[in-house]
Amino acid sequence: METSELINQYMVKLGLKPADIVKRVGVSRGTVSLWRNGLSRPKGRNLFKLAEVLGLDAKDLDEGIETPTKRPIVENASIVGRIELGIVHQSRMKMMSIFLFWQMWN
DSSP states (O other): OOHHHHHHHHHHHHTOOHHHHIIIIIOOHHHHHHHHTTSSOOOHHHHHHHHHHHTBOHHHHHHTOOOBOSOOOOSSSOHHHHHHHTOOOHHHHHHHHHHHHHHHHO
16 A cells, blocks of 8 residues: 555544644645645654554554554544543643643633
8 A cells, every 4th residue: 555545544534634634743735735645755753743643653654554553643532532542632731731720810
């Protein structure tokens, strides 16, 4: 399987849109389009970030091998869904802490 096919398959499986990948990986829409169409492949830091978002091993994603190794990061899931999946997204938790701290002082 090609890397692009694997990216598209997992985006559908996880209900992710290109805008979700743009936001979570920190790349442009054009870059995501190139990856999805097989005209380019994620490399370096972007490969590792994309693999984390999709819940795949970075090496396997690069080689187009489907071997899920961990739970994908699902930010749009409900609190119950995230607990059920066992996912704790650290940056989201930090933002919640900052928000709660700010609320205490206002």
